[in-house]
Amino acid sequence: xxxRPHSLRHRHRQSATLGLAVLLAACGTLTPPATPASGTRxxxxxxxxxxxxxxxxxxxxxxxxFWTHLRTHLAITDSTWTETSVTLSNTRxxxxxxxTPYRTAGDSVVSDHGLRAAVSLQGDxxxxxxxGDDAVRYVRGTMGEVPxxxxxxWVGLSPPDAxxxxxxxxxxxxxxxxxxxxxxxxxGTYVVFGPYLxxxxxxxxxxxxxxxxxFRTVLEMESGPALEGPADARYPVLRLRGGPEEPLLTxxxx
Numbered sequence: 001x002x003x004r005p006h007s008l009r010h011r012h013r014q015s016a017t018l019g020l021a022v023l024l025a026a027c028g029t030l031t032p033p034a035t036p037a038s039g040t041r042x043x044x045x046x047x048x049x050x051x052x053x054x055x056x057x058x059x060x061x062x063x064x065x066f067w068t069h070l071r072t073h074l075a076i077t078d079s080t081w082t083e084t085s086v087t088l089s090n091t092r093x094x095x096x097x098x099x100t101p102y103r104t105a106g107d108s109v110v111s112d113h114g115l116r117a118a119v120s121l122q123g124d125x126x127x128x129x130x131x132g133d134d135a136v137r138y139v140r141g142t143m144g145e146v147p148x149x150x151x152x153x154w155v156g157l158s159p160p161d162a163x164x165x166x167x168x169x170x171x172x173x174x175x176x177x178x179x180x181x182x183x184x185x186x187x188g189t190y191v192v193f194g195p196y197l198x199x200x201x202x203x204x205x206x207x208x209x210x211x212x213x214x215f216r217t218v219l220e221m222e223s224g225p226a227l228e229g230p231a232d233a234r235y236p237v238l239r240l241r242g243g244p245e246e247p248l249l250t251x252x253x254x
Contacts, residue, residue, distance in 0.1 A: 042119070046126055047141035048072040066090055071194055073143045079103075084143065086196050086218055091245040095198045095215035143193045150192070151175055153182050154238055154251035171251060195221050197240065218242065219249070 054067045068088040075082040084097045102109045108118045120127040126138040150173045157166040170182020178186035179199065188201040199217040222239035236253035 042121060042126070043076050043078060044140060045142050046074040046076070046138035047143075049125075049137040049139055071196070072138075073141075073193060074138060084191070084193060084198075086193060086198070088243065092243040093196070093218040093220060093246075095193075095196070095218040096212055097215070098212040100211055143191065146173075146175075146192045149236060149253070150238070152236075153254045155182070155254055156249060156251045191215075197221060222248070 048069075048071060051071075052069050054069070056065045056067075066089070070086045070088055072083060072085045075084075080099055080101050082097065082099045085095065087094045087096075100111055100113075102111050104110075105116070108116050110116050115130065117128045117130045120129075120135075124140040126140075127135045128138070129135045152172070154171045154173075156169055156171065158169055160166045171179065172182045173179050173190060174186065177189050177191070179188055179190050180186045188199055190200070191198040197217075197219045198215040199219070200213070201216050219240040219242055222241060238251040238253065240249040240251065241247075
């Protein structure tokens with residue numbers, strides 16, 4: 001989830017109840033409830049139920065920025081939470097993963113940054129509420145499995161050159177979580193998050209600042225997890241888009 005500059009004046013416009021993720025994205029704070037439901041625990045995996053729209057404005061220039069937080073996954077241990085999120089920033093998809101230590105304080109949690117959130121846990125629904133924000137709901141769930149049909153060589157066409165001839169390029173998703181250009185060694189890692197592909201180029205240590213690792217490329221699989229092409233297609237088809245106004249990339253399976 002993108003960090004907002006300190007110089008911005010923020011205005012929140014809730015489309016549902018995911019407003020807390022906006023505040024907590026920079027720190028990641030969770031807590032078990034004071035009296036959790038029988039047989040339930042906070043530790044585990046959670047997926048956001050709703051989305052939230054956020055607007056921010058630079059006071060000096062009046063320039064506005066817009067985010068829609070589409071999907072958030074929380075992986076919670078006894079001492080840390082890991083938040084993976086997909087955000088629509090203006091018209092471009094962005095993603096990040098943040099790992100943050102936290103501690104409990106009564107029926108709330110406090111991060112190392114000092115932000116606090118109250119927690120309610122009813123069955124498999126987790127609700128987080130921070131001062132001044134609406135509640136945020138999560139349900140137990142995983143990020144999603146890699147569709148078996150994704151693990152193959154895909155071939156696409158780059159824009160035509162000066163002579164009007166498009167160039168063919170390859171792209172392969174591997175079962176070990178790496179991807180490559182289809183013809184050589186792995187060139188990065190990927191994560192499947194529902195209908196989204198989150199790509200991190202390079203196999204070295206990720207670029208992490210304050211526990212946050214940005215995903216350089218986020219693409220939505222237009223056909224969803226079931227990678228289906230038209231009935232008369234010779235090969236399976238995978239359609240990818242980096243945002244609602246971004247060009248559509250079509251790959252053909254081999």
